[in-house]
Amino acid sequence: MTLKAMLRSTVAAAAVVASVLLTGAAATPSPTPTPPIPDDPADPVRALEYWLDGAGIREAWQTTRGEGVTIAVIDTGIGKVPAAFGDAVVAGIDVSGSGSPDGRTPVGTIDPDHGSLVASVAAGRGKADGTGMIGVAPEAKLLSVSIGFGAAAVVPFADQIAEGIRWAVDNGADIINMSLTTNTLDWDESWDDAFLYAYEHDVVVVVAAGNRGSGTSMVGAPATIPGVLTVGGVDQTGTASVDASTQGITIGISAPSEGLIGVTADGELTPWRGTSGAAPIVAGAAALVRAAHPELDAANVINRIIKTAIQVPGVTEVPDPLYGYGLLDASAAVSASVPLVDENPMGDLAEWIRLYRRADSEPAPAPEVTPVEVDPLPAPEAPTEAGSPLLPSAESLRYGTLPLIVLTVPGILVGLGVTAAARRIRSARNARQQPD
Incomplete structure (x- = not known):
C-alpha cells in the first residue's frame, strides 16, 4: 500500500x-455534508454549464467540492487569472523548454489557451456571489505542467510527457488530466515507466479520447494505455458526438464535449468543444470522489465512476466503443454503494508490458540433454616400416605382379604358336607354286 x-x-x-x-x-x-456552494443557477454563465445538472455535479456538491485533492493539468499551461483560479494553482513546471519555470506562461502559438480552458472546467473557482464560470471541483488544488506541441517544443514530446507525469506525482497529484492525443495506437517506451510510476503512487490518470473533427478516427495514445480512464464525448442530449469525440474499446466513460465554455489565459470566457473539455469534467468528478472517499485507491475511484454511469438507451454491452460504460453521473459516483475491486478495471499496464515489451520475461530454460554412451573405438594398428617405392612389396607381388604373369604368359605362348603355324603354311604354299 x-x-x-x-x-x-x-x-x-x-x-x-x-x-x-x-x-x-x-x-x-x-463524509460530512458541506454547506451548499455559492451557486446561482439563474446566472447566464452558470446556465451555459448544462453539465452541472446533467452530470449530477450540483447534487454531488452537497457532499463535497473536492477539498484536499490535487489535479495536475498536463497541457499548455494555466494562465494567471486570479478571478478564475485564485489560489487554486499551488505549483507548476515547464517541461517544453519554451515556457516559464512555474508552468504558468501559455506555450505555443496554435492554442495557447488550451491549458487554461481545461483547468477552468476541472477546478475553476467562480465568483463569491455564485456567478461566473465554475469548475466541477471548485475547491480542488491545481498543478500546472506546461508542454509544447510540434514546433513549439524544444524537448521531444515523448520526453515532455514522461517528465511531466513524474513531476506531477512527486508534487502531490491525486489526479492527472491529459487532454491530448498522439493519433497513434502505440506510445514511446519511456511512457511505460512514467505511467507505472503514477499508478504505483495511487494517481488517477484521466485522458481525452480525441476528436474526429481533428482527424482522430480512433482513440490514440495515451488513451490506449492500460489503466487510464479514457473519456469519450457526447452532445447536450447525451448522444455520442460525431466531430467532438471518437471511438475505441478503451473508452471508459462519456461526458459532455459540445457546447462547452471555458476561461482563456487572459481571463476571457469563450466557447469550445471536444473531449479536451469532457476529460476535465471527469477529472473534476474523480476529485469529488477522492474527497468524499479518501480511503479508496485509484482503481476504486475509477471503478465508482464507471460502475455508476448512466446507461445509454440501445447500448446492450459495455464497455461500448462510443460510450464506454455510459454517461458520467458524479452524484452517484460520490454517494452510491459500490463493491470494492482489487484491480484497475481499465487494465493492467505492468501485465501488458510483460506480455508485449517482454521486459520482465524470464530467460528460457536451457534444454536438458541426457548423455549417450558410445563404445570406444578399436585400437589403431601398429604402423609398418616404410620401404623403397622402387622395390616390389609383398602386397604388390600378391595383388599385382603374379596375376599379371598368369594372364600374360599364356597369351604370349598362344601368340607364338599362331605365328609358327602361319610360317609353315606359307612355306608349303611357296613350294607348290615353283615351275617344273
Missing part, C-alpha cells in the same frame, strides 16, 4: 471510530 493510500485509510478508520463512540455500533464512514 502506498503512503497516500495509508493516509486515506487512516482517515477512514478515524471516521469509523468516531461513529462507534457516538452510536455504540460500527457504521460505514461517510
Whole structure:
C-alpha cells in the first residue's frame, strides 16, 4: 500500500471510530455534508454549464467540492487569472523548454489557451456571489505542467510527457488530466515507466479520447494505455458526438464535449468543444470522489465512476466503443454503494508490458540433454616400416605382379604358336607354286 493510500485509510478508520463512540455500533464512514456552494443557477454563465445538472455535479456538491485533492493539468499551461483560479494553482513546471519555470506562461502559438480552458472546467473557482464560470471541483488544488506541441517544443514530446507525469506525482497529484492525443495506437517506451510510476503512487490518470473533427478516427495514445480512464464525448442530449469525440474499446466513460465554455489565459470566457473539455469534467468528478472517499485507491475511484454511469438507451454491452460504460453521473459516483475491486478495471499496464515489451520475461530454460554412451573405438594398428617405392612389396607381388604373369604368359605362348603355324603354311604354299 502506498503512503497516500495509508493516509486515506487512516482517515477512514478515524471516521469509523468516531461513529462507534457516538452510536455504540460500527457504521460505514461517510463524509460530512458541506454547506451548499455559492451557486446561482439563474446566472447566464452558470446556465451555459448544462453539465452541472446533467452530470449530477450540483447534487454531488452537497457532499463535497473536492477539498484536499490535487489535479495536475498536463497541457499548455494555466494562465494567471486570479478571478478564475485564485489560489487554486499551488505549483507548476515547464517541461517544453519554451515556457516559464512555474508552468504558468501559455506555450505555443496554435492554442495557447488550451491549458487554461481545461483547468477552468476541472477546478475553476467562480465568483463569491455564485456567478461566473465554475469548475466541477471548485475547491480542488491545481498543478500546472506546461508542454509544447510540434514546433513549439524544444524537448521531444515523448520526453515532455514522461517528465511531466513524474513531476506531477512527486508534487502531490491525486489526479492527472491529459487532454491530448498522439493519433497513434502505440506510445514511446519511456511512457511505460512514467505511467507505472503514477499508478504505483495511487494517481488517477484521466485522458481525452480525441476528436474526429481533428482527424482522430480512433482513440490514440495515451488513451490506449492500460489503466487510464479514457473519456469519450457526447452532445447536450447525451448522444455520442460525431466531430467532438471518437471511438475505441478503451473508452471508459462519456461526458459532455459540445457546447462547452471555458476561461482563456487572459481571463476571457469563450466557447469550445471536444473531449479536451469532457476529460476535465471527469477529472473534476474523480476529485469529488477522492474527497468524499479518501480511503479508496485509484482503481476504486475509477471503478465508482464507471460502475455508476448512466446507461445509454440501445447500448446492450459495455464497455461500448462510443460510450464506454455510459454517461458520467458524479452524484452517484460520490454517494452510491459500490463493491470494492482489487484491480484497475481499465487494465493492467505492468501485465501488458510483460506480455508485449517482454521486459520482465524470464530467460528460457536451457534444454536438458541426457548423455549417450558410445563404445570406444578399436585400437589403431601398429604402423609398418616404410620401404623403397622402387622395390616390389609383398602386397604388390600378391595383388599385382603374379596375376599379371598368369594372364600374360599364356597369351604370349598362344601368340607364338599362331605365328609358327602361319610360317609353315606359307612355306608349303611357296613350294607348290615353283615351275617344273
